[in-house]
Amino acid sequence: MLVVQKYGGTSVRDVERIKNVAKRAIEYKGRGMDVIIVVSAMSGETDRLLNLAHEAAKFPDEREVDVLISTGEQVTSALLAITLREMGHKAVSLLADQIRIISDSSYGTARIASIEEEKIRGALKEGNIIVVPGFQGVDRDGNITTLGRGGSDTTAVALAAALRADLCEIYTDVDGVYTTDPNICDKARRLDKISYDEMLEMASLGAKVLQIRSVELAQKYNVPIMVKSSLMEGKGTLVCKEEMIVMEKVVISGVTYNKNEVKITINRVPDKPGIASRIFSSLSDANIVVDMIVQNVSHDNYNDITFTVVKADAKKAFKITEEIGKEISAKVAMDEDIAKVSIVGIGMRSHAGIASKMFTILAGEGINIELISTSEIKISCVIESKYGELAVRALHKHFGLDAEDVREES
Ligand code: ADP
Ligand code: ASP
Ligand code: MG
Numbered sequence: 001m002l003v004v005q006k007y008g009g010t011s012v013r014d015v016e017r018i019k020n021v022a023k024r025a026i027e028y029k030g031r032g033m034d035v036i037i038v039v040s041a042m043s044g045e046t047d048r049l050l051n052l053a054h055e056a057a058k059f060p061d062e063r064e065v066d067v068l069i070s071t072g073e074q075v076t077s078a079l080l081a082i083t084l085r086e087m088g089h090k091a092v093s094l095l096a097d098q099i100r101i102i103s104d105s106s107y108g109t110a111r112i113a114s115i116e117e118e119k120i121r122g123a124l125k126e127g128n129i130i131v132v133p134g135f136q137g138v139d140r141d142g143n144i145t146t147l148g149r150g151g152s153d154t155t156a157v158a159l160a161a162a163l164r165a166d167l168c169e170i171y172t173d174v175d176g177v178y179t180t181d182p183n184i185c186d187k188a189r190r191l192d193k194i195s196y197d198e199m200l201e202m203a204s205l206g207a208k209v210l211q212i213r214s215v216e217l218a219q220k221y222n223v224p225i226m227v228k229s230s231l232m233e234g235k236g237t238l239v240c241k242e243e244m245i246v247m248e249k250v251v252i253s254g255v256t257y258n259k260n261e262v263k264i265t266i267n268r269v270p271d272k273p274g275i276a277s278r279i280f281s282s283l284s285d286a287n288i289v290v291d292m293i294v295q296n297v298s299h300d301n302y303n304d305i306t307f308t309v310v311k312a313d314a315k316k317a318f319k320i321t322e323e324i325g326k327e328i329s330a331k332v333a334m335d336e337d338i339a340k341v342s343i344v345g346i347g348m349r350s351h352a353g354i355a356s357k358m359f360t361i362l363a364g365e366g367i368n369i370e371l372i373s374t375s376e377i378k379i380s381c382v383i384e385s386k387y388g389e390l391a392v393r394a395l396h397k398h399f400g401l402d403a404e405d406v407r408e409e410s
Contacts, residue, residue: 002034002124002165006134006156009043010173011230012076015083020230021171022083025129029089036120036130036163038156039080041072046135046149062107066136066146070096073133073152081131092123093131096138101155103137103145110137110145111213112154115162132159150211157214161221168223170210171230176237177202177209179401180255185393187402191253192235195242198253198344201378205342206258215239242346251347251354252399257392258342259385261291262314263335263370266325268302275328276305282320288313292340292373292382306371308382311336338370339388342380343395355379361398367391 005028007021025035041049049069053060077093084091096103099119103110123130134152137145147154153170160168177199178188194202196219203212209227218225218239228236238244269275276295283290293307309317318334325332341362348354355372358379362369367390371382383391396402 001032002036002163003028003167003169004036004038004156004160004163004165005169005171006038006152007040007230008152008170008172009040009045011171012039012080013043015079017230018076018080018083021080022087022089025084026087026089029129034124036124036132036159036165037080038132038134038152038159039073039076040134040152042076045072045075063143066107067144070133070136070144070146073135077131077133084129084131089129090127091129091131093133094119094123095133096136097142097144099132101137101158103139103147105139105141105143105145107145109148110139112137112147112158115158117163120159120163148211148213150208151213153211153214154217157217157223157225160223161217165223167226168218169226169228171228172209173229173231174209175229175232175234176227177207177239177254179253180392180396181207181257184257184389185396187393187396189401190235191237193238193240193245194253195245195346196239197242197377198346199239201342201344201375202254202256205256205340205344205378205380206260207254207256210239250345251351252343252345252401253347254344255392255395255399255401256342256344257388258340259388260311261308261338261340261382262311263306263308263338263382264314264318264321265304265306265333265335266321267304267331267333269305269330270328271301271303279305279321279324282324283309283317286316286320288317288320292371292380294371308338308340308371337385338382339385339391340380340382341388341391341395342378343399344378346377348377348379357398358395361394362391365390365394
C-alpha cells in the first residue's frame, strides 16, 4: 500500500512540528505502508521570500522569483529527511529536478506535465521514506518553476496519481473541509465527505483549504483525498466521487466568501455587434481571466457591461478597458469594494427555488445584490464588501448548515 501525505506550512512551522510529521510517517511505515511526504515551506516563508524579491526590484524577474521561492520547500524537505534519519529511519529528500516533475514554463503558475516514477520507485524499494518539496517543478530546459500559491497540494495529488497511490492525505491546520471557512463562522461544520465537483467550486470560489488544480487532478485521475489536521486526531473529510456520497436532505454543502475581485463597469457602450468581443479579446490577450460578466438590456441603443477580475489583474484590466472606452466614448469605472458570496451543493440540481431563497436571505439582512452568476451546482452574488462576513453567516444559518453534521459517514 502506498500513501502520499502532504503537510502545509503550519504543520511544519518549526522543528518540533517536523518531528511530529516524522513520527506519523514512521508509524505508517511500521504498519507496512510505503510513504511519500510532500512538504510546504514553513508558514510565512513564501511570503517572506516574495517580499525580499520585491525589496530588490519593483518587477522582479519571474524566473529568478521561482528560483527564490522554491527554496522554502527545499528547506523543510531536508529538515524532515534529517529528522527521519535521526529517528533511525531510512529517508531521502528528492527535489522536483531529481525526480523529474516536469512542468510547463509559466513561472509562478506552472502546470505539471509529467512525473517520472523510476527514481521514487527505486528509493522506495530501498526502504526509504521519500520527502518531496511541494510547489516546485522543472521545465524541459531545466528551469525551476513554481505551481502557484497553495501548489504543494497539487504536487501531492499529482504524485499520488502518477504512482497510483492508495491514498492521498492532506494535513493542514483545520480538521477537514467545513461548510464554510471555520475562521470566519464559528458555526461552520466539518463535512465527512464532499464530492470533487463541490470541492472544485468551493476552491474556485475562495475556500483555500485545497488548491483548485489539486482537486481537478484528483477528479481526473480518481484520487481520493483525505483532508485532516496534523495537530489533532479526527475523522477528517474525504473528497471523492459523487457516487460514494449518501445524499441526505442536503441541498447546500457549503458557503464561500471571496474578497479578491474587483468590478469594472463600462457605461453607455454602443449596442452593436463586436464591442463585447473586442473588450474581452483584449483582456484575454493580456492573459487576464474574467470571472463574472453582466450586460444589461439596451436603452436607446446603449448598454452597460460589467465584469469582475482578480485584484492582481485590476490595474491592467482597467487600463485596457479604459483605452477601448475612450475609442467608443464610453465611461469606465472600477469598484474595489466588493465581495463575492456563493453557495455550493450538488443537491441544487434537483431543487427549485434555491436562488430565490438566497436572494431573500440577503435581502433580509438589508444586503443589496450587485451581480449574480450561477452554474448547475453554485450561485454567486457580488455584494458590498463590508457585508461579506454577515452574508456568509446568514446564508450558513438559513440554509440549515448551523445544525448537526450534515452528512453521515457511510
Ligand atoms: P496549508 O498551509 O496547510 O496548506 P491553508 O491555509 O492553505 O493550509 O488552508 C487551510 C485554511 O483554509 C484554513 O485555516 C481555513 O481558514 C481555510 N478555509 C477556507 N475555507 C475553508 C473550508 N470551507 N473548510 C476548511 N478550511 C477552509
Ligand atoms: N509555500 C507555497 C505557498 O505558500 C505553497 C504551499 O504552501 O502549498 O503558497
Ligand atoms: Mg494550502
